[in-house]
Amino acid sequence: MKVKAILLLTFLSISSAYSQLGLTQAKADRKYDKYAYIDAIEIYEKVAEKGHKSVDLFEKLGNSYYFNGEYDKAERWYSELFALSEDVPSEYYFRYAQSLKAVGKYDKADEYMKKFYQKTNDTQGLQDLQEHKEYLEQIRKGSDRYSVEDSGINTEYSDYGSVFKDSDLIFASARKSKDVFQKKHTWNDQYFTNLYVAKVGDDGKLSDAKEFSKELDSKFHESTPVFTKDGNTVYFTRNNYNDGKKGKSDDKIMKLKVYKATLKDGKWEDITELPFNSDNYSVAHPALSADEKTLYFSSDMPGGYGLSDIYKVAINENGTFGTPENLGEKINTNLRETFPFITDKNELYFSTDGRLGVGGLDVFSSKMNKDNSFTVVKNVGVPVNSPKDDFAYVVNTKTHIGYFTSNRDGGVGSDDIYKFKENVCExxxxxxxxxxxxxxxxxxxxxxxxxxxxxxxxxxxxxxxxxxxxxxxxxxxxxxxxxxxxxxxxxxxxxxxxxxxxxxxxxxxxxQKKVMPVDVGTDLAKVFDISIIYFDLDKWNIRPDAAVDLEKIIAVMNKFPNMKVDIRSHTDSRQTHKYNERLSDRRAKSTLEYMVKNGISRSRLSARGYGETQLVNGCSDGIPCSEADHQKNRRSEFIVLSMD
The missing domain is CATH 2.60.40.10 (Immunoglobulins)
Structure with missing residues (x-):
């Protein structure tokens, strides 16, 4: 996640109070402040290897790995941090939990997530963790839904964030380009990302990756484009830089913005930033609704629920934009929601580390209802999600082939694009x-x-x-x-x-008919869908739930005062013949006594138990049958003998 870390909308707040470990750590701190994490890691480790220990040192060393997506290495230093002190800001509990998941220590990760929720007063997160203790089993439940493999165009550099464009796939990459003046970022010693295009084969494999457009490239990051169906408009993410002008926030950081460009005579022109961008917060990762009337994006703008939220904004017919709307707490949490994608079936996919998952960023989905509300958010499960970061999910709902990005173990570079095939459940x-x-x-x-x-x-x-x-x-x-x-x-x-x-x-x-004819031979149990008058095991006392059904029979007999009814009780073939006959007879007579007690003359009723002598199927002694088949034989009948 090394390049992508810059684009996740979560920026470090760094203390100016450094520990007094001498000039070596001071040098590392200066590099850390400038996000030069590769240099800082080397120097911090040299300090730690000499036996120096401090909360500040372990925080910075852990963060240096964490914010480069190397959670397994971050886990080592966060462990040292918590062994030294638990009096640290709440976010370290979260980072430690995520790092623990990366190395498979899920029980301990849940322990620290619980502490994180407690420290941040996140009652919903705490409740989810307590109510879904088996969440990992649920996530792994549908592991056969996807077949995942390398997409075919990954490099040793960061490749991530793809989108469909006709029969091609457009993605961002930090690979070496033909530009001799291509810049590297000190964060991770990788080149700034540009947009690339690859051919999509019939099987979904990618090939022939090449630079997409010189007009859209700048000397900073470009990523996550989305195109209108006609291919003439693109929205994309870029650092705060346009027309040769670099913009910075009040704290001197180049935030992210979403830009729009138009294709004219084969060239991308009129590159303009969207009106709801700001120098002081980031807007990134645009996605278009199927009707192209709504743009979705991620932002850490003020007023959100967490570190970054997913928003939507109306695209008006005249090309102007409405006011951005937060998708609300049904989607967003107090942590990171990012990389939205919405299908032509109004399914929203996005990544978050604010929900119970396998580790790092996980991909989740939610269906949009007709009233624009969302259904319950669900983790898409493994193997799409892993203990590391998984994000930028896109899918073709017709071919069921899609792509996502991950920095999981076993990849080619720091971030890799993976192809998946949905094993469609129909x-x-x-x-x-x-x-x-x-x-x-x-x-x-x-x-x-x-x-x-x-x-x-x-x-x-x-x-x-x-x-x-x-x-x-x-x-x-x-x-x-x-x-x-x-x-x-x-x-x-x-x-x-x-x-x-x-x-x-x-x-x-x-x-059931609204008006039900009753005649001699009618079984009133069938009329009222009474399959059985229930008794406790081996008992013959009328249960309250059975009394409700008997009241229906009593009501009919009260309506027809001359009606006479024969009560018949049947059992299945389990137990002995004699036992079943006695039990059913007692139950039939118990039913009769209940009806007499509730106003029906004894002269109008007869009752008998038939045990297992009138089975409705072949489930006799020695024949293996399901519980459902045995249930059909355990029945009560109320046969009308006369109406006069």
Whole structure:
């Protein structure tokens, strides 16, 4: 993350009170103040190797590695820091926790994240950590969703932050260019980044990387462009430098700004900064909505929730811009949110270190609702996320091929672009709408699919067999509601959770008639969808939940005072035949006594237990059956014997 560290919108606040370790450390401090971290690391380590110890020394040495993305090395010095003193600013607890994750010490990392949340009074972060102690298992749960590999164009330098442009991929790189006057940054001894273009193969592999545009290049950093569909407008990130003029903040730092340029006769012209930029805060990493009416970006402008937040701003028809709006606490935390990307399906992807993750910056996603609110933010999981920094996620939703950047172990350079293929999980929700009593299909029934927030996705009519299927808009590992309606029946709605694997999820719905005919032979249990009158194990006392169902039968018998009913209780085949017969008989008679006690004449009721003698399937003794199959045999019936 060495070059990208400059572009993360998090800038060090450095104390001027240095420890008195002599001229050697003073020299390192001067380099540290100028962000010359490579030089500082060498000198600080020489001081530490001589046995010198101080909070200030270990803070600076840890930071020197941390802000270059070398978390494993930062962990060593932060460990020394906390062994010396825990009386340090709260941000060191956070940095130490992230560094611990980089070396796989997750339990200790959670311990220091908890202390960080306590010190910063972050009740939400603390609550999330306490309620999701198994968060790593959840993150790793969908590890087969992605296939990840090197993109094919990485160098020993920093390569990062890609975006699609027609059949090409545009990205930023600190690689050596043809410019003999190309400058290096003292932060990491790498060249300032320029924009490059690479060809995208059918399999997503990249090749033929070359400089994208001389007109957009400056002697400072350019990165993270986004193009309009017609290819004639680009928004991109650059240090505060334009028309040969360098701008600095009040504290003498070149912040980041988003610029706009227009393609005219094959050249990028009219490079202008956007009106909501500032010399005193950074604006970076633009992303366009599918309709190109909204620009998303990251900024540490005043009034945000954390170190950097994600914002959006309207692009007016006349080319002017609205007022930037913070995406709110549903997306932003008190730490870093950056590198937004929004798909043509209104899915927002971004990176943050403010949520429970694998380590460093993790990629998260959230779906935008029709009212522009966002669904619950989810970690996209491994292998996209790693113990290091993972960011700048983009994906083609049609090919399911995309790219992200990471400084994970095993890469070619400090930051590398990785190609991924989404192993698409495809789900459909299907079922049949039937009459609850007769089980006959109900053709033409209206069936509606809603998402977890009760937003309507689609409505359709059941076919001639009462069957329906929802294919578009159905995702894996999601909660949905399916509603069935028919003018002669009561509307019914059920919830459905699709699994995290491809396939079909059933959502059969049996509707109850608004007016239900009752005649001799009718089973009132089926009329009211009473599968079983529940008793505690091996008991025959009426439970409160069973009493509710019995009250329905009592109400019908009160409405028809001449109705006589036979109560029949059945068991499954488990236990002995004699035991089941006795148990079911006691339960049937217990049911009768309850109804008599609640006003039904004994002369109108009869009761008998049938044990396992009338199984509705083949689940007899010695036949292996599922619990669901056994459940079908455990039933109660209320058969109408006469109506006169």
């Amino acid at each position: 789900q459909v929700i299907k079922g049949v709408i039937t009459d609850q009593v007769s089980s006959q299909p109900l053709p033409g029934a209206k069936v509606s699919l809603f998402d977890a927030n009760m937003e309507l996705i689609k409505s359709l009519e059941a076919d001639s067999k009462g069957e329906f299927i929802f294919e578009d808009g159905v995702e894996c590992d999601k909660k949905y509601y399916v509603r069935a309606e028919n003018q002669d029946y009561e509307t019914k709605e059920i919830n459905v959770i699709t699994p995290l694997k491809s396939g079909e999820t059933r959502a059969d719905i049996a509707l």
